[in-house]
Amino acid sequence: MISLQKNAVNFVKFALQCKALCFGSFETKSGRNSPYFFNIGCFDSGYSINKLSRFYTNALVNSGIAFDMIFGPAYKGIPLVISTSINYSLMLGKDIPFSFNRKEMKTHGEGGLLIGSPLKGRVVIIDDVITSGISAMESISIIKKTGAEPVAMLIALDRMECSVDRCISSRKSAVQEVAETYGIPVISIASLNDIFSNVMNDINLSKYRERISEYREVYGIL
Ligand SMILES: O=P(O)(O)OC[C@H]1O[C@H](OP(=O)(O)OP(=O)(O)O)[C@H](O)[C@@H]1O
Numbered sequence: 362m363i364s365l366q367k368n369a370v371n372f373v374k375f376a377l378q379c380k381a382l383c384f385g386s387f388e389t390k391s392g393r394n395s396p397y398f399f400n401i402g403c404f405d406s407g408y409s410i411n412k413l414s415r416f417y418t419n420a421l422v423n424s425g426i427a428f429d430m431i432f433g434p435a436y437k438g439i440p441l442v443i444s445t446s447i448n449y450s451l452m453l454g455k456d457i458p459f460s461f462n463r464k465e466m467k468t469h470g471e472g473g474l475l476i477g478s479p480l481k482g483r484v485v486i487i488d489d490v491i492t493s494g495i496s497a498m499e500s501i502s503i504i505k506k507t508g509a510e511p512v513a514m515l516i517a518l519d520r521m522e523c524s525v526d527r528c529i530s531s532r533k534s535a536v537q538e539v540a541e542t543y544g545i546p547v548i549s550i551a552s553l554n555d556i557f558s559n560v561m562n563d564i565n566l567s568k569y570r571e572r573i574s575e576y577r578e579v580y581g582i583l
Pocket residue numbers: 390434435436437438488489490491492493494495496497
């Protein structure tokens with residue numbers, strides 16, 4: 362089994378290669394001006410989504426969490442659960458059911474909000490990032506309504522920054538808040554620390570060091 366650290370390092374390298382990890386000036390969902398951005402939509406080919414899902418699978422296996430199926434919140438969670446379940450079955454020889462939701466209820470044909478294997482047992486939610494925790498809350502609510510049990514959340518990148526309005530009072534990251542609020546572990550393939558190490562060690566990225574350090578000072582949770 363590949364170590365979590367190696368998985369994180371290789372993931373950051375691959376994200377840079379696919380330009381899914383960019384440096385510059387980006388507005389986040391919370392309205393902050395971030396010196397870096399992670400865009401999972403850049404893993405946009407068979408090769409890259411397959412490789413991405415190997416990082417997810419490694420992180421999931423490494424976590425040791427016992428689960429029965431995976432759930433991907435629309436839209437970006439959809440290719441993530443499909444590719445991860447394929448990779449999981451190839452790497453571990455175990456068939457993992459998956460499910461995902463629609464953003465709007467379908468009122469004709471088979472109808473409904475959920476697609477895929479019926480939600481049951483212990484469910485791991487797979488997504489790209491957590492910003493305010495709204496998507497996590499919605500996924501947990503969907504899963505609980507069916508009687509299934511959300512047991513963990515797996516994301517690609519933990520930005521390790523405080524959530525929008527509770528920043529000053531709680532000094533907890535959005536990821537920590539989700540974990541504490543719902544009592545489930547939140548696992549990430551990599552974190553801002555891994556990105557920061559890369560920026561510190563790569564001479565080509567040296568021009569971004571100061572801005573990232575400043576951003577961390579203001580919003581970061583160490
Ligand atoms: O913690 P949050 O504040 O909910 O932010 C994180 C969520 O936001 C994005 O999805 P979005 O809801 O924008 O939908 P998309 O997958 O269709 O882009 C992202 O894929 C996460 O699911």
